[in-house]
Amino acid sequence: MPQPPAPRDPRAVVFARARARAGIVPPYLLLRIAAAEEYYDVAAEAARRSLLRDEPMRELRLGGAHPGLLPHEHTRSTTEREGAATGAGAATEAAAPTDAERVPEAGTAEPVLAEPAPDRRVSDAEGAESLPGRLARVEGQPATGDAAVDQAYDGLGEVWALFERVYGRDAIDGEGSPLEATVHFGDRYDNAFWDGERMVFGDGDGEVFRGFTQSLSVIGHELAHGVTEMTARLRYRDQSGALNEHVSDVFGALTEQYAMGQDADAATWLIGEGIFTELVQGRALRSMLEPGTAYDDDVLGRDPQPAHLRDYIVTDADNGGVHLNSGIPNRAFALAAVEVGGFAWEHVGRVWYDTLTGGTLRPNDGFAVFATATLAAARDRYGEGSREVRAVANGWDAVGVEPE
Amino acid sequence: MEVEVSRSGGLAGLRLTWTVEVEDQPDPEEWVLLVERLPWSETPPAPPEPDRYTYRIRCEPHEATLAERQVTGPWRDLVDRVRDVAEPSRGRPNADGRAAPSRAPGPVTETDAPPAE
Numbered sequence: 372m373p374q375p376p377a378p379r380d381p382r383a384v385v386f387a388r389a390r391a392r393a394g395i396v397p398p399y400l401l402l403r404i405a406a407a408e409e410y411y412d413v414a415a416e417a418a419r420r421s422l423l424r425d426e427p428m429r430e431l432r433l434g435g436a437h438p439g440l441l442p443h444e445h446t447r448s449t450t451e452r453e454g455a456a457t458g459a460g461a462a463t464e465a466a467a468p469t470d471a472e473r474v475p476e477a478g479t480a481e482p483v484l485a486e487p488a489p490d491r492r493v494s495d496a497e498g499a500e501s502l503p504g505r506l507a508r509v510e511g512q513p514a515t516g517d518a519a520v521d522q523a524y525d526g527l528g529e530v531w532a533l534f535e536r537v538y539g540r541d542a543i544d545g546e547g548s549p550l551e552a553t554v555h556f557g558d559r560y561d562n563a564f565w566d567g568e569r570m571v572f573g574d575g576d577g578e579v580f581r582g583f584t585q586s587l588s589v590i591g592h593e594l595a596h597g598v599t600e601m602t603a604r605l606r607y608r609d610q611s612g613a614l615n616e617h618v619s620d621v622f623g624a625l626t627e628q629y630a631m632g633q634d635a636d637a638a639t640w641l642i643g644e645g646i647f648t649e650l651v652q653g654r655a656l657r658s659m660l661e662p663g664t665a666y667d668d669d670v671l672g673r674d675p676q677p678a679h680l681r682d683y684i685v686t687d688a689d690n691g692g693v694h695l696n697s698g699i700p701n702r703a704f705a706l707a708a709v710e711v712g713g714f715a716w717e718h719v720g721r722v723w724y725d726t727l728t729g730g731t732l733r734p735n736d737g738f739a740v741f742a743t744a745t746l747a748a749a750r751d752r753y754g755e756g757s758r759e760v761r762a763v764a765n766g767w768d769a770v771g772v773e774p775e
Numbered sequence: 776m777e778v779e780v781s782r783s784g785g786l787a788g789l790r791l792t793w794t795v796e797v798e799d800q801p802d803p804e805e806w807v808l809l810v811e812r813l814p815w816s817e818t819p820p821a822p823p824e825p826d827r828y829t830y831r832i833r834c835e836p837h838e839a840t841l842a843e844r845q846v847t848g849p850w851r852d853l854v855d856r857v858r859d860v861a862e863p864s865r866g867r868p869n870a871d872g873r874a875a876p877s878r879a880p881g882p883v884t885e886t887d888a889p890p891a892e
Contacts, residue, residue: 562785564826580787589786596825607823615825643786656787671789671865687840688781688831690823694788 487541489531490549493523496556496571503569504553519554519584523572526590527552529630533591533622534598537629537716538724543597550594554584563589565596579671581648586655588642591626595619603732610737612693617700621723624659624705625716635708635715641665660705662698678702680738680771699770700738707766711759718759722749742767743774776803778810779833780857786826791863800860809856810834813849821845830854 489510495517496504507520514521527550534540541547551569560573563583570593572583583589596619599605605615620642628638642665643656653666653674662676676698677683683699686692704723708715725748726732732744745763753759767774776797783790797806813832821842823829828843832853846854 562787562826562828564786564824566824566827583786592786593826600825607825612823619825675788688783688790688829689788690784690829692788694784694786 487535487547489528489535489542490547491524491527491531492549492551493520493527494551494553494569495520496553498555498558500557500560502553502556502566502571503551504555507554517554519572519574519582522582522584523552523554523570523590526584526587526626527570527594529587530591530594530622530626533626533629533716534594538721540598540724540728543594544601552590554582563593565593565600567600570594570597575646575648578648579651580646583646585645586643587627587630588620588623588644589646589656590623592619592623592642595622598622599727602728603726603736604734605732605736606734607690607693609691609693610696611735612690613696614700614736614738614741616693616697617704618723618727620657620659620697620701621704621720625720628714629716634713635705636712638708638715640705657694657698657701659701660709662702676701678770699772700741703742703763703766703770703772705766706769707759707762710762710765718753719763722752722759722763725752738772739775742772746774776807776810776834778806778853778857780854781831781833782828783831784823784827784829789865791865793857793861793863795857795861806856809849809853810837813837813839813853815839818845 491508491510492506493508494502494504495507496502507517508515508524514524531542531550534542542550552572553569554572554574556571556573559576561576561580563570563572565571570590572589572593573580575581575583596615599615599618603618605611605618607615623642624638624640627633628635639655640660641655641658644654646656647653647666651666651671652668653671655665657674657676658665662678663674665674665676667673675684675695677696678698679702680699684692684695686695689695704719708719711718722745726741726744729744729748731747732741736744745767746760749757749760749763764774778795778797779792780794781790781792795806797803797810800806815837818839818841820840821844823842824844830841830843830846830850832839832841832850841850
């Protein structure tokens with residue numbers, strides 16, 4: 372069990388705590404699905420805690436209480452959270468109406484709440500393949516007891532938190548649009564997808580896959596497809612399609628890391644951990660850090676993802692192998708994040724977010740152009756010669772992608 | 776006559792292929808009728824949806840590639856039929872684009888009715 376490093380800055384305390392918690396189940400010993408399930412429970416618990424934590428804060432603020440008086444548990448990074456909370460608190464005080472002006476209804480007190488909140492809508496397809504299905508839970512409603520509905524609701528909250536609190540993006544469009552999901556899609560449907568408007572999750576066949584809402588990285592992956600569609604619009608075919616997949620894996624993994632307070636060393640870098648049944652010999656759908664190692668199973672075969680450009684798979688299937696070749700940029704990202712160390716969403720994740728939203732990418736761009744754009748974004752944010760720029764360059768170099 | 780349905784894509788990127796020898800079926804005429812009335816030449820390319828399946832359906836000399844949301848009507852009938860009578864083989868695509876067999880198909884134990892739609 373690795374020891375937390377000696378404190379070097381205020382974040383080190385948070386870092387050490389995150390590490391200790393992540394260490395409940397050492398990530399790379401999670402070879403069996405039973406263990407993976409236990410691990411996900413930790414993520415789910417983290418999600419519940421964070422929502423519980425936010426709820427009273429919103430209510431108290433309505434009543435005029437200063438959010439700074441509330442106990443604040445440091446489960447995540449925190450510069451953003453505290454910055455946002457303090458900012459919102461100051462705004463609340465400045466804008467606080469007098470008692471005479473105060474209106475009792477929560478809805479009309481809205482302008483006082485400067486801090487944005489998610490607007491989640493989870494529907495239930497009830498085993499059919501029609502969308503959107505019956506509306507099952509909307510923002511602010513209590514848990515329904517249907518695991519898929521509640522997992523989707525909680526998961527959407529975590530993805531929203533990553534994009535809003537870290538990158539300042541309120542929902543998919545950046546303008547607080549509703550986050551919509553449909554669960555229980557189809558009969559033993561073995562997939563989850565983004566249909567252009569909503570995330571759709573099947574229950575799995577129970578033999579290979581259990582439900583797809585069980586993995587926070589999968590929920591983050593689907594929502595990130597929406598963000599890509601609104602920003603860089605990477606065409607879903609061949610290299611640009613593999614980059615589209617890659618971006619979804621990046622923000623899927625970061626959602627999980629952010630929710631669990633994991634640094635780049637403690638992170639599993641797995642996508643879809645916990646969605647295989649115990650019958651499958653495998654940890655997850657993909658490994659960003661070690662593509663090609665996520666599963667090796669009698670029925671499924673071996674994880675086919677390449678980890679280097681020389682192994683790029685040319686195929687007509689899967690829109691030109693978008694779920695296969697994403698392994699190459701995935702590894703570049705994970706290596707860069709590990710090299711910088713600390714919380715990946717704070718540095719390399721930010722570089723990728725800047726790249727995605729910076730307006731320089733074109734829909735047909737391939738690996739080399741994307742790599743160049745990430746280096747430019749890293750230089751813009753951290754400066755030429757920064758360790759972030761070096762790490763990103765080393766990441767691409769390790770997978771054989773030469774920036775143009 | 777052989778009918779092959781190959782499903783690729785999906786979040787997991789796993790490829791599944793079902794193959795049916797029509798002559799071995801108890802109702803080969805029905806299969807031939809179904810295959811012949813499929814609109815093979817009317818499958819315009821659909822914009823791909825992230826993580827959705829792509830189906831490639833082959834029956835010499837025909838071949839069509841369909842997005843999941845295009846698999847409706849007679850196409851859906853065919854795909855459901857094929858999935859009912861054949862066990863899928865899994866595996867990464869080989870050079871010829873066919874799925875590599877990864878295990879011997881087990882006996883079909885289910886005699887379930889076609890899915891109610």
